[in-house]
Amino acid sequence: MAFEIPEELKMLRDTVRRFVYSEVIPLEKELPVDTVEIPEPHIGRLQGMAKEMGLWCLDVPEEFGGPGIGLFGQVIVGEEMGHCLWVLTGTSTPIFGGDIPAALYESTEDQKEHYLYPSIRGEKKSAFGQTEPGAGADPSMLATTAVRDGDNWILNGTKIFITGGDKADFVMIFARIPGTTGRNGVTCFLVDKGTPGFKVARLVEVIRPLYPSELVLEDCVVPDANRLGEVGRGFMLAQDFLTHGRITYAARPLGMASRSLKMAIDYSKQRTTFGRLLAERQAVQWMLVDSEIELRAARWLTWDAAFKAERGEDVRSEASIAKVYSTEMVGRVVDRAIQIHGGLGVSKDLILERWYREARVMRIGEGPSEIHRFIIARNLLRD
Numbered sequence: 053m054a055f056e057i058p059e060e061l062k063m064l065r066d067t068v069r070r071f072v073y074s075e076v077i078p079l080e081k082e083l084p085v086d087t088v089e090i091p092e093p094h095i096g097r098l099q100g101m102a103k104e105m106g107l108w109c110l111d112v113p114e115e116f117g118g119p120g121i122g123l124f125g126q127v128i129v130g131e132e133m134g135h136c137l138w139v140l141t142g143t144s145t146p147i148f149g150g151d152i153p154a155a156l157y158e159s160t161e162d163q164k165e166h167y168l169y170p171s172i173r174g175e176k177k178s179a180f181g182q183t184e185p186g187a188g189a190d191p192s193m194l195a196t197t198a199v200r201d202g203d204n205w206i207l208n209g210t211k212i213f214i215t216g217g218d219k220a221d222f223v224m225i226f227a228r229i230p231g232t233t234g235r236n237g238v239t240c241f242l243v244d245k246g247t248p249g250f251k252v253a254r255l256v257e258v259i260r261p262l263y264p265s266e267l268v269l270e271d272c273v274v275p276d277a278n279r280l281g282e283v284g285r286g287f288m289l290a291q292d293f294l295t296h297g298r299i300t301y302a303a304r305p306l307g308m309a310s311r312s313l314k315m316a317i318d319y320s321k322q323r324t325t326f327g328r329l330l331a332e333r334q335a336v337q338w339m340l341v342d343s344e345i346e347l348r349a350a351r352w353l354t355w356d357a358a359f360k361a362e363r364g365e366d367v368r369s370e371a372s373i374a375k376v377y378s379t380e381m382v383g384r385v386v387d388r389a390i391q392i393h394g395g396l397g398v399s400k401d402l403i404l405e406r407w408y409r410e411a412r413v414m415r416i417g418e419g420p421s422e423i424h425r426f427i428i429a430r431n432l433l434r435d
């Protein structure tokens with residue numbers, strides 16, 4: 053299948069590319085490579101420019117005031133955004149806004165006023181609280197409880213590895229109605245920062261500098277008005293959110309890999325050893341070629357998943373294929389780029405060593421590779 057990128061989408065892609073290369077990438081020289089939050093005045097300036105240029109919240113549907121570019125558009129521009137260090141990896145203050153939890157679009161009017169619209173305006177940050185110490189890849193093991201008490205719910209439990217949990221104004225907490233098992237009975241609640249009984253217990257130090265949080269709920273009272281979706285349907289909310297999220301997640305590594313490969317090509321054409329350029333060595337050429345092949349394959353798989361999702365097809369398999377391949381591909385491509393740069397490659401003078409660490413997380417976040425292989429196998433083996 054050949055993908056035709058519409059003219060307006062090509063223009064949008066080129067605008068994002070120019071913005072990333074002229075405004076964001078130059079900052080990488082000024083700020084330490086492990087910078088998580090781009091400081092003021094830079095972040096305010098960048099967000100202001102993104103809004104002015106119509107690049108803010110590109111994924112927000114038109115009916116909610118955004119341009120609603122669709123999943124295919126999101127992966128095209130997502131790759132461009134992924135060329136710079138902070139756009140899609142390791143920051144809770146996004147330059148381009150967006151990443152709005154899709155479930156909020158189907159929330160009540162009151163919830164839209166309190167959570168959706170402020171999120172779109174960039175005034176409120178959210179976090180996704182599903183994983184627990186005893187329930188990660190298998191969320192049917194969720195043990196956080198939600199007990200009805202009149203017009204309220206009382207939540208108890210611990211969430212772990214919650215990205216942005218410490219900075220979030222509200223967290224989507226998935227909790228189980230006692231007496232239910234497996235996929236049924238899980239309900240989602242919007243829990244505000246500062247709610248009595250809800251606290252950030254600690255930051256969990258991980259391989260990358262954006263540390264996720266451990267969150268604790270102890271007799272935390274949440275009004276029924278903060279229940280997102282139907283009782284017992286929280287798991288379905290999360291699944292819809294995750295399937296499309298996997299496709300945009302697969303686009304992030306494309307930009308990282310594309311820039312890493314370009315860096316490796318440029319370096320191989322200027323670095324001489326034993327009287328010859330690295331680019332003249334077949335051992336180096338083959339590393340570059342393998343990266344090019346894998347990058348193209350990942351891009352194609354991601355476009356395919358996005359294209360079909362936009363047409364309303366069931367893309368559970370395609371989304372998992374794109375997620376697995378793209379996130380595994382980026383690790384190999386960044387690794388080869390580091391190898392070609394030698395000592396410089398593992399130094400903090402370049403972004404490659406940080407991306408190496410970011411890429412490692414991508415094989416676990418949004419579901420480990422093995423779970424996606426399990427989903428693909430289930431579809432392959434179905435009668």
Ligand SMILES: Cc1cc2nc3c(=O)[nH]c(=O)nc-3n(C[C@H](O)[C@H](O)[C@H](O)COP(=O)(O)OP(=O)(O)OC[C@H]3O[C@@H](n4cnc5c(N)ncnc54)[C@H](O)[C@@H]3O)c2cc1C
Nearest residue numbers: 180181182183187188189190213214215264418419420422
């Ligand atoms: C940096 C970071 C950020 C995160 N952010 C969030 C967030 O914002 N919100 C959130 O809710 N969660 C978040 N997570 C949690 C993430 O989704 C889980 O870590 C992931 O789902 C795996 O769960 P687990 O760590 O409990 O591993 P487990 O479920 O214990 O699995 C461990 C390993 O076992 C293997 N495995 C498991 N099941 C199978 C199977 N059926 N077949 C074969 N192999 C299997 C896999 O290799 C897996 O990596 C984050 C994690 C990290 C590391």
